[in-house]
Amino acid sequence: MTDATASGIPTGPIDREPLDYPTADYPSATDREAILRETFRAAGVELGAYDDRIAVWLAQTADWSTFAVIASWVQRAAQPTKE
Template identity: 50%
Template sequence: MTIDHVPAGPLDTEPLDAPADQHAALLATLTAAGVELGAYDRRIAEWLAASPGMGWGAVATIASWVKRAAEQPNP
């Protein structure tokens, strides 16, 4: 799974370019950022991606924060 659907910069509007599987996109973003995931982490990521009212715009925004934070140089 690629993270192409996750915005790489600050958002001024809701991201609408949803992937077929937003749960997989979220997991791919977390993995690419070097976040070690446990079983509960994966469960919450699945819940977040599947929650009613939690459309791609919200999931993409959270994933974008993670992606951008991971790209920052370490002090």
């Protein structure tokens, strides 16, 4: 797996399903929601009411691999481009 944040979100391009996680148990839906909100905050993403509703839905319904990829996209999109 590519490098990951302390919360297990990959920090670079993902070539295989990200099943690795820093602890034995994957985060709960509540923890995934907190990870997603922190990812949005760090990326400077302001959420409207419907955005918030979808963020909660994603945290509650997505499996870890799908969740990690989507959070990684947001995180990487916020990074300065390399030239």
